[in-house]
Every structure is written in C-alpha cells, then in structure tokens.
Amino acid sequence: MSGVTLKNAIKRYGETQVIHGIDLTIDHGEFCVFVGPSGCGKSTLLRMIAGLEETTDGVIEIGSRDVTRADPAERGIAMVFQTYALYPHMTVAENMGFGLKMNGVAKAEITERVGEASRILKLDDYLERKPKALSGGQRQRVAIGRAIVRGPEVFLFDEPLSNLDAELRVDMRVEIARLHKEIGATMIYVTHDQVEAMTLADKIVVLRAGVIEQVGSPLGLYNDPDNKFVAGFIGSPSMNFMEAVVEGAGVRIPALDDMIVATDVALPAAGQPVTIGVRPQNITLSAGDGTTTLGLREHLGGVAYDYLDTKTGERVIVESRGESEVKSGAPVKVSFAAEDAMFFDAKTEARLR
Numbered sequence: 282m283s284g285v286t287l288k289n290a291i292k293r294y295g296e297t298q299v300i301h302g303i304d305l306t307i308d309h310g311e312f313c314v315f316v317g318p319s320g321c322g323k324s325t326l327l328r329m330i331a332g333l334e335e336t337t338d339g340v341i342e343i344g345s346r347d348v349t350r351a352d353p354a355e356r357g358i359a360m361v362f363q364t365y366a367l368y369p370h371m372t373v374a375e376n377m378g379f380g381l382k383m384n385g386v387a388k389a390e391i392t393e394r395v396g397e398a399s400r401i402l403k404l405d406d407y408l409e410r411k412p413k414a415l416s417g418g419q420r421q422r423v424a425i426g427r428a429i430v431r432g433p434e435v436f437l438f439d440e441p442l443s444n445l446d447a448e449l450r451v452d453m454r455v456e457i458a459r460l461h462k463e464i465g466a467t468m469i470y471v472t473h474d475q476v477e478a479m480t481l482a483d484k485i486v487v488l489r490a491g492v493i494e495q496v497g498s499p500l501g502l503y504n505d506p507d508n509k510f511v512a513g514f515i516g517s518p519s520m521n522f523m524e525a526v527v528e529g530a531g532v533r534i535p536a537l538d539d540m541i542v543a544t545d546v547a548l549p550a551a552g553q554p555v556t557i558g559v560r561p562q563n564i565t566l567s568a569g570d571g572t573t574t575l576g577l578r579e580h581l582g583g584v585a586y587d588y589l590d591t592k593t594g595e596r597v598i599v600e601s602r603g604e605s606e607v608k609s610g611a612p613v614k615v616s617f618a619a620e621d622a623m624f625f626d627a628k629t630e631a632r633l634r
C-alpha cells in the first residue's frame with residue numbers, strides 16, 4: 282500500500298516560511314488534486330513529496346516508509362512536469378526506456394515495459410518517431426509514458442496540461458482519468474484549472490498561503506464549503522458575495538435594493554454584518570423596477586453570463602440558459618431560493634451554519 286502522508290510538513294527558504302505545517306493523508310490509489318491561488322505553495326508541496334525540495338521540518342511518508350530525507354530516486358515516485366523535456370535525438374520508444382536503460386534494466390524487460398506503457402497511452406503508432414514529429418499532446422503522453430515505465434507507487438503531476446491548447450487539454454484530461462482507472466496508482470496533481478480539479482479528483486486540497494483551507498471531494502467542497510475562500514475558489518464562475526445586515530430571522534442585502542432573505546442559519550445579533558453568498562447558477566432574473574440593472578451579457582452558446590450593476594458596486598454574476606426577457610441596461614429583479622444562499626462571518630469568513 283502506498284498512500285502519502287504529510288505530518289506537520291514545513292518549508293522555509295531562509296527566513297521565509299512558505300509551507301506552514303501541513304497535515305494530510307492521501308490514500309493508496311487516490312487521485313488527489315492541489316488547488317489554490319498563484320504562490321500558495323502547490324508546486325512547493327508537490328516538490329517536497331518528490332524530494333526535489335528539502336523538507337525543512339515535519340515528516341513525509343510514502344506507504345509506511347519515512348522518506349523525508351530520502352533521495353528522489355529512492356521514493357518510488359515519478360513526476361510529470363508542465364514542460365516535457367524529451368530527448369530530441371531519441372525515438373519515442375528510446376525516450377520512454379532511457380531511464381530504465383540508465384538503471385541497467387535488461388533490454389527485454391525495457392521492451393516489455395515500454396510496450397505496456399505504449400499500449401496504455403495509445404502510442405504504438407509513434408514509437409519510432411522523434412519528438413519533433415509529434416503534437417504537443419503526443420509529447421506529453423510520451424512524458425507520462427516515461428513515468429509509467431518506471432512503475433512508480435506514486436505519480437506526481439505539476440500542471441501537466443497547461444501548455445496544451447484547450448481542445449487537447451480536454452483529450453488529455455480524459456486520458457489521465459483513464460490512466461488512473463487502469464493502473465490504479467496514487468496520483469497527486471497540481472493545477473490551476475477548475476475543471477481538471479473537479480473532474481479528476483477523488484480528493485481536492487485547497488491551499489492558501491501555505492495552509493490547507495479545506496480537504497474534501499469535489500462536490501463536498503462545492504456543496505459544503507467551510508469558509509468564504511473555499512466557497513469562492515471552487516465553482517466557476519465564482520460564487521457571488523454581498524455584504525448583508527442581520528435583520529429579524531434573516532438578512533437584508535443593500536446591494537439588491539434591501540432585499541430580505543430569511544434563513545434558519547445561526548446568525549449574529551440583529552444589526553451585525555454578515556456576508557451572503559449565492560452561486561451564479563442559482564440566481565434568476567426578471568424585469569424589475571429597482572436600482573439593480575443588467576450590465577454586460579456574455580453569450581457562450583449554451584449558457585450566458587449576466588453581469589449586474591448593483592447600488593453598492595458589488596459585482597453579481599448570473600448564469601442563464603436560453604433567451605432572457607431582460608435586456609442590457611434594464612432594471613432587473615434578482616431571485617434565488619433562500620436555501621441556496623450561504624452565510625459567512627464578516628470578519629473570520631467562516632461559514633455560518
């Protein structure tokens with residue numbers, strides 16, 4: 282069994298601490314995705330697991346082995362990077378087998394393992410080609426093949442698809458999901474891409490400034506975020522947030538012409554500020570007569586995004602399908618079901634439940 286466990290893992294560069302005591306368990310065979318804003322420490326954490334960055338303090342275990350001070354080569358991991366540095370003068374087959382050859386693996390076994398990786402990645406027709414005669418997606422498949430032939434216990438992916446164009450990304454995303462299903466190894470994957478995180482992950486780890494904000498399944502995080510940061514980070518377009526004031530058994534929203542939303546969530550005392558959050562998918566628009574107006578409308582084919590201008594200047598985005606009766610520039614009435622709203626402490630940003 283080869284899950285990955287981090288115990289109070291810390292990374293400091295000189296005086297600067299960038300990873301602040303991460304505790305995390307990734308089960309054997311699990312597909313775990315690290316997400317978070319730029320600079321939050323996703324790549325650093327992955328590189329610490331790989332052994333490419335020294336872990337300043339704490340423990341990293343792969344399976345039952347403490348690998349905190351082990352060389353990358355001894356960890357049983359293989360890493361796939363954003364830029365796939367293939368050897369230009371070698372064929373696809375030679376590129377995939379090179380690491381094994383350097384390790385003195387017998388020729389017959391190299392052929393067998395390369396053949397198996399090639400079958401999994403559907404590279405059979407390209408084995409004798411040089412990298413320059415491959416598309417970007419095919420090159421990245423070869424880079425993944427190089428990882429597979431080593432038979433690692435854990436695969437580490439650092440934004441492997443971010444250099445590919447949109448269409449190829451979709452194809453490769455499906456490939457990686459299939460690969461995970463077929464070989465069942467533990468995989469840890471860093472990405473900026475919402476869709477990759479939501480579709481690939483068994484478990485998403487949301488990081489912010491070197492700290493874990495929340496760990497959960499994609500839908501678990503989407504439906505039940507612990508705080509405003511996670512609520513805003515998971516889901517696209519992002520959840521709308523508006524300042525509100527507690528009033529009676531609910532809140533009043535100044536941005537939406539003092540609309541009242543009732544709730545049985547435990548709110549602070551009357552008159553206190555809270556933040557209300559509503560996802561763009563949960564709002565409907567109709568013709569209105571208040572100060573909220575429809576600004577820009579973006580048509581994306583199947584869906585449209587409506588950007589509302591509110592009295593307070595807070596931005597509200599509404600996702601709609603089909604033709605809308607409301608025209609750009611016109612006043613709109615905003616509606617949503619009270620149970621679709623989430624409430625957050627105005628200061629700590631913790632979810633109120």
Ligand SMILES: Nc1ncnc2c1ncn2[C@@H]1O[C@H](COP(=O)(O)OP(=O)(O)OP(=O)(O)O)[C@@H](O)[C@H]1O
Nearest residue numbers: 294297299317318319320321322323324325326473
């Ligand atoms: N050698 C270094 N010395 C000091 N600080 C560093 C060093 N390398 C990285 N950092 C800092 O560590 C933090 C985490 O960087 P990291 O690359 O892990 O972030 P990331 O979440 O992967 O970002 P991105 O999504 O932009 O790739 C950043 O604030 C970065 O500036």
